[in-house]
Structures are given as C-alpha cells and as structure tokens.
Amino acid sequence: MKKQLFAIALMMVVASCKKTAEVPHVPVNKISSKVKMPAGVRSAGDGVWDVLGYGYDLTGEYAHSNSATYQIIDVAQMDLDHPTLVENSGAETGTDQLVYGYNAANYLHELSVKINATGGTDLLLKGTIDAHFTDTQKFSSKYIYGSYGKVAIKRRVYMPAPLLSLIKSYRTADFLNIVQNESAATIVAIYGTHLLTNVALGGKLELIYKAETSSSDRTSAANAGVQMKFLGIFNLNTTGTSYTSSQGSSNFNETAFVRTVGGNAGAAIIGTVTFNGSGTPSATYNTAAWSAGVTDANAEMIDIAPGSLIPIYDLIDDPTKKADVQNYITQYLATNNVTLTPDPVYEFYSPSLNNHALDLDINLPAAHPGWNYNAQPFKAFTSQVAGSVPVYQFLHTWDGSHVYTRNPYPGWSNYINDGVAFYAYATQVAGSVPAYEFYHAGGHNHFYSTNINASAPYAGWAYNGLPFYVMPN
Structure with missing residues (x-):
C-alpha cells in the first residue's frame, strides 16, 4: 500500500494461453x-x-x-x-x-x-x-x-x-x-x-x-x-x-x-x-x-x-x-521455460475508516496501525508477466476509500492515482478467474472477491462490475 494512501488516512483520523505438452528432461x-x-x-x-x-x-x-x-x-x-x-x-x-x-x-x-x-x-x-x-x-x-x-x-x-x-x-x-x-x-x-x-x-x-x-x-x-x-x-x-x-x-x-x-x-x-x-x-x-x-x-x-x-x-x-x-x-x-508464479494479495480493513484495501505485503499493519488483516482473496503478480496489465490503486481524497482499476485515467472526482497495486489480466487466460467488485454506497466502501455471491450475506452491498482477472488461491 502506498505511502500517500496512509498520509491521507491519518489526516482523516493473453489472449487465452495454450499449454504446451510437457517434455521431461531425461538425465x-x-x-x-x-x-x-x-x-x-x-x-x-x-x-x-x-x-x-x-x-x-x-x-x-x-x-x-x-x-x-x-x-x-x-x-x-x-x-x-x-x-x-x-x-x-x-x-x-x-x-x-x-x-x-x-x-x-x-x-x-x-x-x-x-x-x-x-x-x-x-x-x-x-x-x-x-x-x-x-x-x-x-x-x-x-x-x-x-x-x-x-x-x-x-x-x-x-x-x-x-x-x-x-x-x-x-x-x-x-x-x-x-x-x-x-x-x-x-x-x-x-x-x-x-x-x-x-x-x-x-x-x-x-x-x-x-x-x-x-x-x-x-x-x-x-x-x-x-x-x-x-x-x-x-x-x-x-x-x-x-x-x-x-x-x-x-x-x-x-x-x-x-x-x-x-x-x-x-x-x-x-x-x-x-x-x-x-x-x-x-x-x-x-x-x-x-x-x-x-x-x-x-x-x-x-x-x-x-x-x-x-x-x-x-x-x-x-x-x-x-x-x-x-x-x-x-x-x-x-x-523447461521459466513460468513466474503469482503472489498472494491480502485484504485489510480499517474499522475507524470503515474501509477495505488490498496489498501484496502481509506485514502492512505493523507499519500502519489501524489496519487489520481481513482475508487473502486471490493471487496476482508483483511484477509484470506476459499478458498481464497494471492494476492501479485509486484513493478518495476525503474519505480514503480504495478502488482498483486497469484504467490509469478513469476521470473520477476526488480520486487520485496511488500507483500500481499489482498486475492482473484484462481478459480471462488459462487458470485465471474473475475478480468481482462490490460497493457499499452508504459507507462509500469497495471490496473484491472471486466469489460472485460474496456480498449476499451483507446488507447494503451490491455487485459493481468485473474489473480484472486474477489467479485463484
């Protein structure tokens, strides 16, 4: 999670892939x-x-x-x-x-x-x-x-x-x-x-x-x-x-x-x-x-x-x-080519801000008190791999809500681009799954899950789109 995100929070309180048949090396x-x-x-x-x-x-x-x-x-x-x-x-x-x-x-x-x-x-x-x-x-x-x-x-x-x-x-x-x-x-x-x-x-x-x-x-x-x-x-x-x-x-x-x-x-x-x-x-x-x-x-x-x-x-x-x-x-x-493996993406929650955020660092709460580990919803890439695209973190300047999108210039009022959060896919590739976005209008809060029914048990949450594709746990 970017430094700018927490500075604001503190002020507030490939085309489808084809798998190659394996050819083992014979020692x-x-x-x-x-x-x-x-x-x-x-x-x-x-x-x-x-x-x-x-x-x-x-x-x-x-x-x-x-x-x-x-x-x-x-x-x-x-x-x-x-x-x-x-x-x-x-x-x-x-x-x-x-x-x-x-x-x-x-x-x-x-x-x-x-x-x-x-x-x-x-x-x-x-x-x-x-x-x-x-x-x-x-x-x-x-x-x-x-x-x-x-x-x-x-x-x-x-x-x-x-x-x-x-x-x-x-x-x-x-x-x-x-x-x-x-x-x-x-x-x-x-x-x-x-x-x-x-x-x-x-x-x-x-x-x-x-x-x-x-x-x-x-x-x-x-x-x-x-x-x-x-x-x-x-x-x-x-x-x-x-x-x-x-x-x-x-x-x-x-x-x-x-x-x-x-x-x-x-x-x-x-x-x-x-x-x-x-x-x-x-x-x-x-x-x-x-x-x-x-x-x-x-x-x-x-x-x-x-x-x-x-x-x-x-x-x-x-x-x-x-x-x-x-x-x-x-x-x-x-x-025998190298295949990069994805990394866990962690979800954190701030009770005081009533806000969810995603980050690749599980130790984030140690550096930023007030944020608690909440889940590990999916995996993505720390660096760009073939076919992947940047997923940007946007931060709302007055309530600190976080939104993740592939568009670096979405034109949203009061949101600032806080940099690349991780790399994912724009379209579904072999092995990937959809990451769904859910939004709570009352709390101006977003969260992300690979389960399209993730918001069903919780009042006030609604499906808000499919912004990118990720790798499952």
Missing part, C-alpha cells in the same frame, strides 16, 4: 544401459580446445561447463586438415559481465539475448537460477534478479560456424551412431540442444543476486542491488551501468550466490551469502589468491559468442530424424 544417469554412451568425459578440459565442438543444453546455466555435454565434432582433426579455419587465440582480455531484470523471466530474457540463441523462446538458461537457489518461491514474480562477473579471458577457441557442411564432415562416430539408433529424447539427454562453436576460456568471479524490492523502478533496483552486493562481498568496484545507492536501498530479503569459474582450484570461492537489514553480508572474500592463479592451463568456458550456437538437429542428415529432434527440442525448451 544422463537415467538413460537405458543399452545405449552405448560416447567415449570420454561429459565436458572437456584438455587445455587446448576444451568444450569447443561439444554439445550444450540451453536449459542449463549460462556459459558454464556444467551445461556442456559430450563431444560432437572432432575439432583436433579439423584443425589438422584446416588450420586456418579453426582458431585458438591467446589474446588475453579482461571485461565485466552485468545482466539484471525486474523479475526472473526478464533476467533470463536478457541472458538469452546475450548469446542470441534460437529455439522458439527467449526465456532460456533456467538452470542459471535453478542450480543456485533452492527455495520453492525462487520463480515468484516478486523477486528481482541480477548477475555480475569479472572476467579474465585467456583465449578464444572457435570454428567456422557458417560452414555447416564442413563442420558436419567432422562429426564423431559416437554422435552419428547415437543419432541413427536412439530416440530424440535420448539424443537431447546426451548431447543437449546445441553445438558450441565459439567460446571464451579463462576465469570468472561471479555473483548471482536475488531480492525483493519496494521500489517502483524494479529494473534500476536490480541493477543497483547486484553491483552494490558485488562491491560489499568482494571489495571490488564495478564498471557496469551507472547506479546510485538510493536505487538499491529499497531492496530486502537479499541473497547472493558467489563462485569462481576456472583458475586455481585450491583458491576457489563458492557459497551463498545472505544480508542483514542493513545490507551487511554474512561473508566477504579476498580474491587475490584466486585471481593470481588464473592461467591458460586452468581456464574454463566463461562466455559464448552471440549467434554461434548451432542447433544439433542441423547436424542430422536424415530428414525424418532431423524433424523429430527439432520438434522435441522446441517442446523441450518450452517445457
């Missing part, structure tokens, strides 16, 4: 023992080509060897035959990587855009969140996300991705055998969804940030929050998008996952950091020993060149099997 350790697995390790580390020519799963982590799979292309042989087309560049550079979003979906969209991946969705790389945050609410619309990394690139390894016919001529015997004899699900379980053709190797110091915020500018709050926490934990300045500390001051319930990638394993850093009410981290780290130990020999994949991933179905000759794998990958990526 490698669950594949039938009858399948002849590829030779070698599941991700490379030879100190030369590393994961170049290996598979990669776009539902996994962003540019991390955890999401690399098995070898598809014999890069060493390609280099022997075409030394000018396969590169192992040793030019060392340093850079920072900053990505942030106003919720998990927006954050993953920005990550997906960085590598310009294809697959029918731009909400890939769900494992970047899944692998590091275990709470069941991590995909709630209330959370902002960001990641910040200081990167030391030791070398880049790449092959000529546009020369698909040439690349296909170096497919491994294991890959060809598995493609010929196994199902689309098994092929994707073993090799992932895409081929790595251009990767950066080196070391990375990384922080992945999750928090709630009361700021109306959630994007700026995420940007400021992730950079402020990186500075606080590692005592290292950031060089990302400019921010002010005030932009991150409204963040709370903050958590960060920190780790090093590549470098001296004996000085590696990994852990989860929490923050107290003042923003002080539960742990800090000195990175000098690790950063001094990043060498060419212990470099790992830390980035993927934009547009360099090749879908593995483009490496399949048989048109029927290619279509099967392409269809499976499309459904697999859609099924």
Whole structure:
C-alpha cells in the first residue's frame, strides 16, 4: 500500500494461453544401459580446445561447463586438415559481465539475448537460477534478479560456424551412431540442444543476486542491488551501468550466490551469502589468491559468442530424424521455460475508516496501525508477466476509500492515482478467474472477491462490475 494512501488516512483520523505438452528432461544417469554412451568425459578440459565442438543444453546455466555435454565434432582433426579455419587465440582480455531484470523471466530474457540463441523462446538458461537457489518461491514474480562477473579471458577457441557442411564432415562416430539408433529424447539427454562453436576460456568471479524490492523502478533496483552486493562481498568496484545507492536501498530479503569459474582450484570461492537489514553480508572474500592463479592451463568456458550456437538437429542428415529432434527440442525448451508464479494479495480493513484495501505485503499493519488483516482473496503478480496489465490503486481524497482499476485515467472526482497495486489480466487466460467488485454506497466502501455471491450475506452491498482477472488461491 502506498505511502500517500496512509498520509491521507491519518489526516482523516493473453489472449487465452495454450499449454504446451510437457517434455521431461531425461538425465544422463537415467538413460537405458543399452545405449552405448560416447567415449570420454561429459565436458572437456584438455587445455587446448576444451568444450569447443561439444554439445550444450540451453536449459542449463549460462556459459558454464556444467551445461556442456559430450563431444560432437572432432575439432583436433579439423584443425589438422584446416588450420586456418579453426582458431585458438591467446589474446588475453579482461571485461565485466552485468545482466539484471525486474523479475526472473526478464533476467533470463536478457541472458538469452546475450548469446542470441534460437529455439522458439527467449526465456532460456533456467538452470542459471535453478542450480543456485533452492527455495520453492525462487520463480515468484516478486523477486528481482541480477548477475555480475569479472572476467579474465585467456583465449578464444572457435570454428567456422557458417560452414555447416564442413563442420558436419567432422562429426564423431559416437554422435552419428547415437543419432541413427536412439530416440530424440535420448539424443537431447546426451548431447543437449546445441553445438558450441565459439567460446571464451579463462576465469570468472561471479555473483548471482536475488531480492525483493519496494521500489517502483524494479529494473534500476536490480541493477543497483547486484553491483552494490558485488562491491560489499568482494571489495571490488564495478564498471557496469551507472547506479546510485538510493536505487538499491529499497531492496530486502537479499541473497547472493558467489563462485569462481576456472583458475586455481585450491583458491576457489563458492557459497551463498545472505544480508542483514542493513545490507551487511554474512561473508566477504579476498580474491587475490584466486585471481593470481588464473592461467591458460586452468581456464574454463566463461562466455559464448552471440549467434554461434548451432542447433544439433542441423547436424542430422536424415530428414525424418532431423524433424523429430527439432520438434522435441522446441517442446523441450518450452517445457523447461521459466513460468513466474503469482503472489498472494491480502485484504485489510480499517474499522475507524470503515474501509477495505488490498496489498501484496502481509506485514502492512505493523507499519500502519489501524489496519487489520481481513482475508487473502486471490493471487496476482508483483511484477509484470506476459499478458498481464497494471492494476492501479485509486484513493478518495476525503474519505480514503480504495478502488482498483486497469484504467490509469478513469476521470473520477476526488480520486487520485496511488500507483500500481499489482498486475492482473484484462481478459480471462488459462487458470485465471474473475475478480468481482462490490460497493457499499452508504459507507462509500469497495471490496473484491472471486466469489460472485460474496456480498449476499451483507446488507447494503451490491455487485459493481468485473474489473480484472486474477489467479485463484
């Protein structure tokens, strides 16, 4: 509930959604023992080509060897035959990587855009969140996300991705055998969804940030929050998008996952950091020993060149099997896409004002005496999700009554727009239900319910319309 609302009170005393059929991921350790697995390790580390020519799963982590799979292309042989087309560049550079979003979906969209991946969705790389945050609410619309990394690139390894016919001529015997004899699900379980053709190797110091915020500018709050926490934990300045500390001051319930990638394993850093009410981290780290130990020999994949991933179905000759794998990958990526969960909307009542109000914060009465928890009528979204629209809270200037509407300019006398209360739907979508408005003329009071008969037991209340659609409890 907005500050303005209480200031006045104190002065007074998508189109319908289509659900995609679920395509479960088949873990490698669950594949039938009858399948002849590829030779070698599941991700490379030879100190030369590393994961170049290996598979990669776009539902996994962003540019991390955890999401690399098995070898598809014999890069060493390609280099022997075409030394000018396969590169192992040793030019060392340093850079920072900053990505942030106003919720998990927006954050993953920005990550997906960085590598310009294809697959029918731009909400890939769900494992970047899944692998590091275990709470069941991590995909709630209330959370902002960001990641910040200081990167030391030791070398880049790449092959000529546009020369698909040439690349296909170096497919491994294991890959060809598995493609010929196994199902689309098994092929994707073993090799992932895409081929790595251009990767950066080196070391990375990384922080992945999750928090709630009361700021109306959630994007700026995420940007400021992730950079402020990186500075606080590692005592290292950031060089990302400019921010002010005030932009991150409204963040709370903050958590960060920190780790090093590549470098001296004996000085590696990994852990989860929490923050107290003042923003002080539960742990800090000195990175000098690790950063001094990043060498060419212990470099790992830390980035993927934009547009360099090749879908593995483009490496399949048989048109029927290619279509099967392409269809499976499309459904697999859609099924493993991030779906934001709605948050409870709470109803509060002020006896002195004889007024109802809605808010996403259950602790509202602690900050505003006189308001009491009354119900939890439905769920909605803290941040905007696909197909949703803002629901604005309007406050009557002389009696404090609250009205919620999708129209930011309804033209009501003596009502002021007090900002976005939550996000809901203008029309009914899959899983949503109507939220009905009821009005008491004598008390100039409004309340909202998913039960069209909610006002029946109470005298003086009348149905007043269907302003928006919400998610049921």
